[in-house]
């Protein structure tokens with residue numbers, strides 16, 4: 230059995246992660262690609278040997294004409310909601326890139342539509358497929374550190390020039406193997422919906438919720454753009470549904486050639502966990518001095534960027550569950566939206582309920 234997958238958006242990420250994953254997957258066929266940009270479309274078709282009758286300028290036309298079991302939407306953030314809706318209306322399984330949407334009502338509507346139409350909506354968070362992440366998640370779920378009371382998360386990444394609309398300096402470090410990111414994709418607030426919040430806090434927050442099962446209920450935040458049109462540095466304090474409190478900080482200011490960082494410190498009533506995701510170091514500190522160091526995954530497994538597309542194939546073939554479900558995407562969109570509101574309004578705001586609809 231083969232899963233027939235269509236790819237909407239053939240920019241940097243689709244050509245760097247999703248199309249190579251599909252091409253290498255013996256159980257997948259690239260059944261269509263769609264992109265209005267003729268150059269990006271042409272380079273993607275050539276690199277991944279997509280026949281001309283499966284190459285479309287218009288996503289709706291591809292959804293109409295190509296025979297698909299599932300589709301991937303990897304377009305700029307502001308285009309996520311309408312294209313995802315088009316796929317779900319066709320009752321196809323969907324891998325939708327992060328952030329699921331910019332606005333929470335859109336994310337909730339997509340999750341409801343997927344459920345109503347009996348298809349899976351996977352949100353593109355590769356870390357949720359790391360075996361080490363899953364082991365830390367299991368340890369927490371098994372109660373190894375008891376009830377969580379305090380968390381902190383630090384995420385520092387190489388993004389500043391993308392926010393300036395200047396992707397070229399990152400060609401090697403971010404690996405533009407076929408197409409570079411569009412100049413406005415991460416820099417234009419109307420298209421991106423924000424900077425570090427929409428592009429990176431979405432990853433670190435989703436992973437925190439995925440690891441711990443905690444749900445944020447209120448946040449206070451400071452965000453700063455410096456010389457840019459979108460935020461570069463974000464600092465958030467959070468209260469969770471079980472009364473735990475925590476902080477998340479993130480900056481896109483790491484220089485090329487330096488290591489990015491993603492670190493969690495999770496403290497419970499019976500112990501704590503330190504997890505350096507990029508280093509592959511996870512240590513569980515339990516009662517009576519017990520220390521459990523989880524094995525470090527090989528370098529190539531630390532950011533399994535092909536895993537979401539492979540999961541879509543498995544979901545379409547009915548042989549795996551959704552590893553990064555829509556409910557988590559919705560929660561994360563609500564969280565990032567609350568972060569921006571809290572920053573703008575200078576007060577603690579609820580997550581989800583009572584948010585501003587723009």
Ligand SMILES: NC(=O)c1ccc[n+]([C@@H]2O[C@H](COP(=O)([O-])OP(=O)(O)OC[C@H]3O[C@@H](n4cnc5c(N)ncnc54)[C@H](O)[C@@H]3O)[C@@H](O)[C@H]2O)c1
Pocket residue numbers: 237238239240241242243263264265266269287288303304305306308312326327328353354355408409410411412414428
């Ligand atoms: N999960 C990750 O680690 C990760 C990494 C990078 C990017 N991303 C996400 O992937 C998405 C795409 O980012 P990118 O860097 O590849 O952007 P990009 O600018 O390189 O590519 C976007 C592509 O979408 C196309 N497009 C725009 N409107 C379209 C439409 N209506 N139909 C079809 N195609 C359309 C553009 O022409 C362009 O080719 C974003 O949501 C981004 O946040 C995720």
